[in-house]
Amino acid sequence: VPANEASVPAAAKPKTNENVASNGERMKATFVTLARNSDLNSLLGSIRQVEDRFNSKFHYDWVFLNDQPFSDEFKAATSAIVSGTTKYGLIPEEQWSFPDWIDKEKAALAREQMKEQKVIYGDSIPYRHMCRYESGFFWRHPLMDEYEYYWRVEPDIKIYCDIDYDIFKWMKDNNKKYSFTITLPEYKATIPTLWDTTKQFIKENPQFLNDNNLMEWISDDKGETYNGCHFWSNFEIASLDVWRSEAYRKYFDHLDKAGGFFYERWGDAPVHSIAAALFLPRDTVHFFNDVGYYHVPFHNCPVDPEVRLAKKCVCNPQEDFSWKGYSCTAKFHTINNVPRLKGWENFAD
Numbered sequence: 509v510p511a512n513e514a515s516v517p518a519a520a521k522p523k524t525n526e527n528v529a530s531n532g533e534r535m536k537a538t539f540v541t542l543a544r545n546s547d548l549n550s551l552l553g554s555i556r557q558v559e560d561r562f563n564s565k566f567h568y569d570w571v572f573l574n575d576q577p578f579s580d581e582f583k584a585a586t587s588a589i590v591s592g593t594t595k596y597g598l599i600p601e602e603q604w605s606f607p608d609w610i611d612k613e614k615a616a617l618a619r620e621q622m623k624e625q626k627v628i629y630g631d632s633i634p635y636r637h638m639c640r641y642e643s644g645f646f647w648r649h650p651l652m653d654e655y656e657y658y659w660r661v662e663p664d665i666k667i668y669c670d671i672d673y674d675i676f677k678w679m680k681d682n683n684k685k686y687s688f689t690i691t692l693p694e695y696k697a698t699i700p701t702l703w704d705t706t707k708q709f710i711k712e713n714p715q716f717l718n719d720n721n722l723m724e725w726i727s728d729d730k731g732e733t734y735n736g737c738h739f740w741s742n743f744e745i746a747s748l749d750v751w752r753s754e755a756y757r758k759y760f761d762h763l764d765k766a767g768g769f770f771y772e773r774w775g776d777a778p779v780h781s782i783a784a785a786l787f788l789p790r791d792t793v794h795f796f797n798d799v800g801y802y803h804v805p806f807h808n809c810p811v812d813p814e815v816r817l818a819k820k821c822v823c824n825p826q827e828d829f830s831w832k833g834y835s836c837t838a839k840f841h842t843i844n845n846v847p848r849l850k851g852w853e854n855f856a857d
């Protein structure tokens with residue numbers, strides 16, 4: 509593993525630390541962003557919003573990961589606006605290249621076919637490395653070792669509402685392991701054999717299936733087929749233990765050996781989601797309905813006006829995706845029997 513490139517301590521920055529000081533407990537938590545140097549300008553807007561809405565009160569660290577060394581410009585600009593300590597990590601080459609068991613010609617043919625079928629990112633090699641990295645490796649980066657929770661942030665996202673409480677502490681206090689803001693079904697053309705590969709894993713390792721799992725949310729026929737429902741992983745606040753677990757490590761290895769990250773175009777979102785749905789107790793998975801989030805092309809905007817006012821949200825509830833027919837979020841509420849935001853039915857279609 510290559511040495512860490514750099515680290516800019518928060519101690520060098522002015523801050524108040526009021527909220528952390530007042531409740532006394534600081535979580536072992538960090539933001540984490542995978543990015544290219546060329547993502548800098550789209551990323552700065554994301555960071556600014558996360559800082560303004562949340563982190564300027566808590567000063568959590570921010571880990572940046574890249575398959576290329578970060579430029580000085582990238583490090584200077586991001587360190588200038590993150591209120592916590594910033595850390596910059598290089599991804600080892602073996603985690604961002606074709607494993608030796610992959611038939612490159614077969615992979616190239618698959619990309620060609622997907623290009624013809626106009627599958628989004630169907631012909632991209634780096635996108636596949638990205639999906640495999642976010643599935644199997646970001647949580648193993650040495651810079652992540654000291655943390656218990658993370659919040660994943662991507663370029664060009666928006667946070668619509670104030671988060672005036674320590675959201676990491678909230679996760680821990682409420683025994684939540686994985687959280688999301690947006691759900692939808694995956695394009696089937698990107699995952700033709702993901703479910704069969706998963707079923708094979710479960711058959712060989714039935715002990716990993718949680719007794720109180722969310723199978724009902726991802727399968728409409730008791731596990732026979734996958735309905736495609738997934739948590740959109742460009743937003744994730746989660747416990748790193750989910751991925752550090754024996755169940756997930758073995759599941760990832762099983763998927764990786766099957767080759768679907770390259771022969772198909774398996775996304776980290778369905779991979780994370782299937783694992784969370786099968787290996788976690790269902791009540792440890794949480795929908796945040798008070799954060800407000802956007803990643804092109806979907807919005808999460810709290811539909812209850814009281815929530816929007818209390819949290820100073822700046823979004824249009826008409827654009828909220830949560831209760832629309834294509835979203836899987838209503839089903840999540842139904843099967844878990846949890847209450848929906850007031851007035852949700854006025855925003856369903």
Ligand code: GDP
Binds near residue numbers: 541543573574635
């Ligand atoms: P989309 O949201 O599925 O359209 O994919 P993105 O282009 O947003 O990529 C997902 C995340 O991976 C973002 O945080 C990107 O900055 C990052 N990313 C994508 N491709 C690469 C790459 O080739 N190298 C690096 N270092 N990061 C990448």
Ligand code: MN
Binds near residue numbers: 662663742803
């Ligand atoms: Mn993105």
